[in-house]
Amino acid sequence: MKIIQVKDQVAGGQEGFEIFKAGLASGAQVFGLATGSSPIKFYEALVASDLDFTDATSVNLDEYVGLSADDEQSYHYFMKQHLFDKKPFAKSFLPNGLASDIQAELKRYDQVIAEHPVDIQILGIGQNGHIGFNEPGAAFDSNTQEVQLTESTIKANARFFENEADVPTKAISMGIGSILKAKKIVLFAYGESKAQAIKATIEGPQTTDVPASALQLHDDVTIIVDAAAASQL
Ligand code: GLP
Structure with missing residues (x-):
């Protein structure tokens, strides 16, 4: 794993941007995207740039079950707000949180990933x-799954909702096995609250107790951290 320590999220976003730009220049066409606060500065750098990815495809990692694309808390809405409305891709895929047949939706999404192998x-x-x-316990060879969110994840993500009770308890997520099929992986982590997880990801044993430790199985992973997230390394 390659670890890049940066002074702040702006610098981290810029590092990610350079990787994305180099990827585009060398023919990468499919970009696996993530939500959460950590990639926001990276998306800002993409939006501010003159990069053109109108021929490229994006495939997002996950979506809450029960939220529509128009729901302000949905990951689809997040992506529109931070990236797609400003810089659209030719095609953008996300799991459908409102699918009435979840099993069929999981299959559909696996098909999307199979047809659009992720470059970065x-x-x-x-x-x-x-x-x-x-979440901890997920198999390293898993495909797209419906997951029950843990109490700690619900609490951590409650900051984006009015009340903790509004946080959905389930989500659809690309599996770890699918994530590992990407040619290149870039992970952003900032702040003290991520320090333990980053240590376990990089230095700990490969264990399903720490899903990100599966990244040790991949030969092209870059981890972009600030000093606080790197403080236990
Ligand atoms: C959510 C998302 C993850 C994200 C995590 C951390 O649980 N499903 O993809 O990595 O939050 O979010 P943040 O970057 O806001 O700390």
Whole structure:
């Protein structure tokens, strides 16, 4: 794993931007995208740039079950707000949080990933080491799944909702196995609250207790951290 320590999120976003730009220049066409606060500065750098990805495709990691694309708390809305409305891709895929047949939706999304193999996957990380919404215990070879969010994830994500009770308890997430199929992976982590998860991801044993430790199995992972997230390394 390559670790890049940056002074702040703006510098981290710029590092991610350079990787994205180099990828585009060398023919990358499919970008796996993530939500959460960690990639926001990266998206801002994309939006501010003159890069053209109108021929490219994006495939997002996850979506809450029960939220529509127009719901301000949905990941689809987040992506529109931070990126797609400002700089659209040719095609953008996200799991459908309102699918009436969840099993069929999981299959559809696996098909999307199979037809659009990800060249560069962007990730954040949960305080408990989750990637996408793959919570501790998720198998390293998992495909798209419906997941039950843990109490700690619900609490951590409650900051985006009016009340903790409004946070959905389930999500659809690309599996760890699918994430590992990306050619290149870039993970952003900032702040003290991520320090333990970052240590376990990089230095800990490969264990399903820390989903991000699966990244040790991949040969092209870049982890962009600030000093606080790197403080336990
Ligand atoms: C959510 C998302 C993850 C994200 C994590 C961390 O749980 N499903 O993809 O990495 O939050 O978010 P943040 O970057 O806001 O700390």
